[in-house]
Amino acid sequence: MLKQTVLNAAHRAAGAKLVEFGGWEMPLHYGSQIEEHHAVRRAAGMFDVSHMRVVEVLGAGARSFLRYALANDVAKLAAPGRALYSCMLDARGGVIDDLIAYFVAADAFRLVVNAGTADKDLAWLARLAAQRAEEVDVVPRPDLALIAVQGPYARELAWRALAGLHAASAALAHFEGAFFRDGFVARTGYTGEDGFELMLPAPLAPRAWDALARANVRPCGLGARDTLRLEAGLNLYGQDMDETTSPLESGLAWTVDTRQARDFVGRAALAAPTRVLRGIVLLDPGVLRAHQPVHTARGEGQTTSGSFAPTLGRSIALARVPAGVAAGDPVEVEVRGRRLRAVAVAPPFVRSGASAIERYLEPSQKGQS
Amino acid sequence: MIKAPPELRYTKTHEWVRPEPDGTLAVGITDFAQEALGDIVFVEFPQVGARVSAGDAVGVVESVKAASDIYAPVAGEVVAVNDAIPGHWERINADAFAAWLYRLKPANPGDLAALLDASAYAAGAGAAQ
Numbered sequence: 191m192l193k194q195t196v197l198n199a200a201h202r203a204a205g206a207k208l209v210e211f212g213g214w215e216m217p218l219h220y221g222s223q224i225e226e227h228h229a230v231r232r233a234a235g236m237f238d239v240s241h242m243r244v245v246e247v248l249g250a251g252a253r254s255f256l257r258y259a260l261a262n263d264v265a266k267l268a269a270p271g272r273a274l275y276s277c278m279l280d281a282r283g284g285v286i287d288d289l290i291a292y293f294v295a296a297d298a299f300r301l302v303v304n305a306g307t308a309d310k311d312l313a314w315l316a317r318l319a320a321q322r323a324e325e326v327d328v329v330p331r332p333d334l335a336l337i338a339v340q341g342p343y344a345r346e347l348a349w350r351a352l353a354g355l356h357a358a359s360a361a362l363a364h365f366e367g368a369f370f371r372d373g374f375v376a377r378t379g380y381t382g383e384d385g386f387e388l389m390l391p392a393p394l395a396p397r398a399w400d401a402l403a404r405a406n407v408r409p410c411g412l413g414a415r416d417t418l419r420l421e422a423g424l425n426l427y428g429q430d431m432d433e434t435t436s437p438l439e440s441g442l443a444w445t446v447d448t449r450q451a452r453d454f455v456g457r458a459a460l461a462a463p464t465r466v467l468r469g470i471v472l473l474d475p476g477v478l479r480a481h482q483p484v485h486t487a488r489g490e491g492q493t494t495s496g497s498f499a500p501t502l503g504r505s506i507a508l509a510r511v512p513a514g515v516a517a518g519d520p521v522e523v524e525v526r527g528r529r530l531r532a533v534a535v536a537p538p539f540v541r542s543g544a545s546a547i548e549r550y551l552e553p554s555q556k557g558q559s
Numbered sequence: 560m561i562k563a564p565p566e567l568r569y570t571k572t573h574e575w576v577r578p579e580p581d582g583t584l585a586v587g588i589t590d591f592a593q594e595a596l597g598d599i600v601f602v603e604f605p606q607v608g609a610r611v612s613a614g615d616a617v618g619v620v621e622s623v624k625a626a627s628d629i630y631a632p633v634a635g636e637v638v639a640v641n642d643a644i645p646g647h648w649e650r651i652n653a654d655a656f657a658a659w660l661y662r663l664k665p666a667n668p669g670d671l672a673a674l675l676d677a678s679a680y681a682a683g684a685g686a687a688q
Contacts, residue, residue, distance in 0.1 A: 207597075222652075223623050224598040413597065413624060475645075477601050477621040498600040498623050505601075526603075526619070 195240035196335050196392040200399050204409050212306030214241035216412055223413035227500040230381050230418055231543045234341035234348075235410035236402050243308035244331040244389055245301040245315070251324025252299050256291060258454055259318055261437060263447040267293035273365045273376055276445055277437045278311065279456025284433035285440065287311050288425065290378060292367050300374070302336070302387075304427050318455070334373065335395035337388045339407055340418075342543060344385035345377075351405035352398060359386065380415065382422025382538060420506060421499050423469060423537020429480060430467060430494040430508050436460055439510065441467035441537070465491065468515055469535040470507040470523060471547050473555065476530050478507040483524040486534070488512040493523065501540045502547070508537070518550060561681040562590040564656055568671060569680035572630045575656060576674055583638055584671070585659035588620060588629065591684045593655040596622035599648045602629075604640040605661050611635065613670065618660065620651070633670035635663040 192215040201208065206217035217238065219226060229235045247256055256264045262276035273292045277285045287307040292300040303311045308330070315328045339348045349356040358370040359377070364384075367376030373390040390398055403409060416426070423441075425431055431440035438446065438460060446460065470493065472478055478496030485491075491511030499506045507523070515521070517536040522529040533550045540546055563569065568576040573592035577585040593599065605617040616628040617637065639662040644650060651658040665671065675683070 218624075219597060222598055224600075417623060475601060476603070477626065479626065498621070500623070 193241070195238055196395050197238045197240060197337075197399055200396055201238065201409070204403075206409070206411060209412070211412055212241055212304065214305055216241055217409070219411040219413045220409050223411065223417070224500045226408060226410035226414035227417050229408040230341045230383055230410060230414065231501050231540070232342070233408070234339060234344040234385070234406070235408045235414065236399070237338040237340070237410050237412075237415055238336075238399070239338050239387070240335040240392075240395065241305035242336055243303050243305065243311075244334045244336070245303055245308075245312065246329040246331055247299045247301065247315070247326060248297060248329060249324070249326040250297050251322070251326045252297055255319060255322060255324045255326040256299055257452055258322065259315065260291060261446045261454055261456060262291075263450070263452060264291055264293065264299065266447070267291075269293070270295050271362070271366050271368050273367055273378060277431075277442055278314070279437070279454070280433060281455060281459065283436040283456040283459035283461075285427070285431045285435060285437055286314055286433060288427050288431070288442075292374070292376060294374075300389075306428060333392055334389045335392045337390065337395060337399060337402070338379055338381075338385065339388065339402060340379045340381040340383045340385035342384060344383065344407070347405045347407050348386055348402060351401040351407065380422075380424055381418035382424070382540060383418075383543070417497050417500055420495055420497055420508070421501055421538065421540035423508075423539060425467070425508070426495055435510070436463065438463040439465050439467065441508075464513050465510050466513050466515070467494070467508055468511050468517070469537040469539060469547075470496075470509045470521060470532050471502075471535050471539065471550055472505040472507070472523065472530060472532045473552060474530040474532070476505060476525055478505045478523055478525070478532075482507075484509045484511055485522040485524065485529065486511050486515045486519065488514045491515070499539060501543070502545055506539050561684045562656075563677040563681040563684075565677045567656065567677065568632070568674035569677065570630060570632045570674060571683060572628075573684065574630060574632050576632045576671065577659070578671065579662065582668065583662040583664050584632070584635070585662050586629075586632060587659045588651065588655055589680070589684070590655045592620075592627070593652050596620060596627055597624045598622055599651045601648065602644060602651075602660060605629075605637045607637050607640060609637045611637065611663070629660060631663065632674055633663065633665050634667065635665040638662050638664045
């Protein structure tokens with residue numbers, strides 16, 4: 191039996207094609223995945239991400255505990271409301287999950303973790319907490335629904351739709367959040383666009399969703415969410431990294447904070463990587479998918495995510511390739527036994543709604559998107 | 560409700576087949592197939608001149624979501640591909656029964672009779688839903 195979010199009825203009423211994702215029944219699209227993608231790049235779209243799990247870490251030892259549990263350093267969060275992206279590693283340096291940590295109050299942090307890994311994460315955090323001396327409680331909050339509103343007009347339309355939101359969020363910088371009603375609003379997302387992620391008590395979510403829809407925020411499914419995050423060069427857990435890969439092999443070195451002599455889980459196991467994650471842009475016609483062989487001058491690699499990029503009008507991928515493959519290097523991707531021409535790039539592929547990879551294209555191919 | 564115009568023939572693998580006045584067969588994917596695939600963004604067409612057997616994978620339809628083989632409904636020779644489709648992939652989603660993908664000169668015109676008629680196709684596709 192698949193779990194349903196509190197917005198399931200709204201998705202059905204809007205004609206969503208529902209699919210299984212991480213044990214949940216979620217909307218894949220509401221008609222056209224590509225139109226939903228463009229809505230987020232050009233105007234505003236919203237995603238039900240209530241399948242993701244909010245986990246609170248509470249107590250006087252919360253900060254010290256998370257400094258040990260996470261590869262990024264929550265001590266950087268100088269003031270309540272600040273957030274950061276981090277991996278949670280195991281002792282071998284493998285990625286248990288990636289998450290966003292919000293500093294809510296002196297003795298309270300909120301984590302948002304992936305749906306498919308939530309149970310594993312909670313068990314891991316509980317075990318770590320039991321081993322540590324800090325006074326800390328790990329509390330899942332399945333009573334909170336999550337709505338992401340994303341796009342260049344997302345904030346404006348959300349302010350129009352939701353009374354009180356403007357006062358709560360107008361001053362927020364990127365990666366900052368604040369309390370809103372009985373929930374929380376943060377200027378974060380997973381699309382490469384501006385916008386908010388709203389945590390709301392579940393009973394309030396359907397009305398907020400309807401109000402946003404009336405304000406012309408387009409409902410978008412997981413399909414568009416995947417192409418948007420891929421264009422933005424954002425990893426998907428379980429696909430681009432997992433427990434068999436370190437963050438250094440996953441394009442996430444920037445999230446591993448080793449500037450201080452801080453002891454955190456996995457630190458001792460982190461070694462200079464022999465393989466790295468790069469972006470791939472396909473020059474030939476075709477569509478890249480996950481798990482396709484990549485041939486480079488420095489050896490073989492493999493795509494970890496691949497799709498058609500609607501903003502670019504061509505296909506892109508993330509690929510794990512030998513260290514030393516640099517942006518601009520020509521590569522070939524094997525698709526159904528044929529080698530297609532491609533080029534390695536440094537993600538993101540799309541920035542502020544526009545192509546960020548034009549300089550890597552052949553002169554005849556520029557400006558096609 | 561499975562759409563299946565009565566004047567066409569069908570395969571279990573969700574191709575539609577239309578006999579043309581010149582004796583060739585126009586082949587496309589059904590509305591059911593385009594709906595299942597979602598937004599189509601690329602087609603790997605068969606080679607014109609290729610000789611194929613019934614059931615051969617002769618091309619690939621790629622949507623944002625997935626890649627799906629196109630099969631030959633009967634044995635024959637590929638004599639044309641639809642040049643109006645590249646760059647206008649959305650035409651397949653908009654009207655799958657108008658967007659033929661390739662034309663086949665059947666080795667044996669009688670083979671057409673072995674394909675599904677509209678009601679048999681609709682019943683089979685409906686059961687698979």
